[in-house]
Amino acid sequence: MTADSPQVQDLKKELAATLEARRELGPEYEPALVESFVEKVDSQVRRRLAEERLLSARGGAAPSWTAEGGLAERFGFAVVTLVLAIPLSAIGAAQAGFGGLLVAWAGIVGVNLAHTGRLRRRTGE
Secondary structure, eight states: OOTTSHHHHHHHHHHHHHHHHHHHHOGGGHHHHHHHHHHHHHHHHHHHHHHHHHHHHTTOOOOGGGSTTSHHHHHHHHHHHHHHHHHHHHHHHHHHHHHHHHHHHHHHHHHHHHHHHHHHHHHTO
């Protein structure tokens, strides 16, 4: 998926719509809006992975950028993490102040460290 692919453009539109809905509805609807957006991103990722698996099962070689632990996986994970960090930070800070913000970012860092460890175990680094 490239930055100008239809799937990425759809996700950008979804994110813009989610942010606009958050402005209109207020912070009490933020968790539901974030969950909805994450579900859409998850469905896009799952569909793309299914397409790659189907291609591999048919004997076609998957593009090199999809190699597990490759640059695309690491970059995609980092982008998704940063996109989700914004509403998580807002929710944590709004609900529990600075402590909530620290807890949210500790979770974000923890998820990234776990992902990095998983990639290193798989690639044998």
